[in-house]
Amino acid sequence: xxxxxxxxxxxxxxxxxxxxxxxxxxxxxxxxxxxxxxxxxxxxxxxxxxxxxxxxxxxxxxxxxxxxxxxxxxxxxxxxxxxxxxxxxxxxxxxxxxxxxxxxxxxxxxxxxxxxxxxxxxxxxxxxxxxxxxxxxxxxxxxxxxxxxxxxxxxxxxxxxxxxxxxxxxxxxxxxx
Numbered sequence: 593x594x595x596x597x598x599x600x601x602x603x604x605x606x607x608x609x610x611x612x613x614x615x616x617x618x619x620x621x622x623x624x625x626x627x628x629x630x631x632x633x634x635x636x637x638x639x640x641x642x643x644x645x646x647x648x649x650x651x652x653x654x655x656x657x658x659x660x661x662x663x664x665x666x667x668x669x670x671x672x673x674x675x676x677x678x679x680x681x682x683x684x685x686x687x688x689x690x691x692x693x694x695x696x697x698x699x700x701x702x703x704x705x706x707x708x709x710x711x712x713x714x715x716x717x718x719x720x721x722x723x724x725x726x727x728x729x730x731x732x733x734x735x736x737x738x739x740x741x742x743x744x745x746x747x748x749x750x751x752x753x754x755x756x757x758x759x760x761x762x763x764x765x766x767x768x769x
Contacts, residue, residue, distance in 0.1 A: 598630060600638040600648060607649045612686045616694035616701070619646060643700070650704040653691050658708050662715055673719045673767070677737075677760045685745035692742075713738050723768055733767045 606628055610618035618624070621635040621642060628634075639645040661679060668675045695705040716734035721727055740763065 598628060598634050598638075602628070603635060603638055603645065604648050604652045607645065608652065608687060611649065611690045611694065615690065616698065619649065621645070646698070646700060650691070650701060653687065654704055654708055657688065657691075658711055671723075671764075673716075673723055674760065674764050676716070676719065677764055678757075680741050681744055681756050681760055688745045692745075709738060720767060725768065737763070737767060 603624065606624050607619050610624060610627065619642070621632045621639075625632045625635055635645070639648065661676070665672050665676045665679065691701065692705060695701040713731075713734045716737050717727070717730045720730035720733055725733060
């Protein structure tokens with residue numbers, strides 16, 4: 593059967609693309625099956641139900657948006673805080689915005705987003721402490737950095753890379769004073 597060549601990863605990728613372009617209401621078996629040009633049976637071959645699919649989509653987002661970034665930054669020879677800020681502020685934030693919009697309407701998505709925020713702040717705190725900031729200050733500054741990133745992600749794009757780089761340098765310096 594032609595549908596079976598699609599694995600869970602292809603369904604999750606299609607779900608993330610649909611989430612970015614059409615929002616969380618597009619994360620349904622019938623809508624995605626039409627996009628993938630397969631039957632709904634293929635969806636149910638890999639996922640017990642839509643909730644299981646949503647869980648897989650959110651886990652993948654978490655793996656990329658948190659674990660992948662932490663892993664990538666952990667292997668850099670550059671200043672890790674600045675590397676993280678560059679990575680975050682220069683990235684395409686459409687998926688971040690879409691997942692956060694989903695989290696306003698769905699308890700599972702909210703739970704995952706909340707846990708990612710907690711872990712992001714914890715990682716930022718670690719990087720700040722490593723660069724010499726006292727732990728109490730690092731906690732507050734890590735939260736400020738996360739809020740700054742979220743504000744940036746929700747802002748209308750328009751700044752060129754040069755202005756973003758300048759803002760990243762200023763932000764990095766402010767956090768270390």
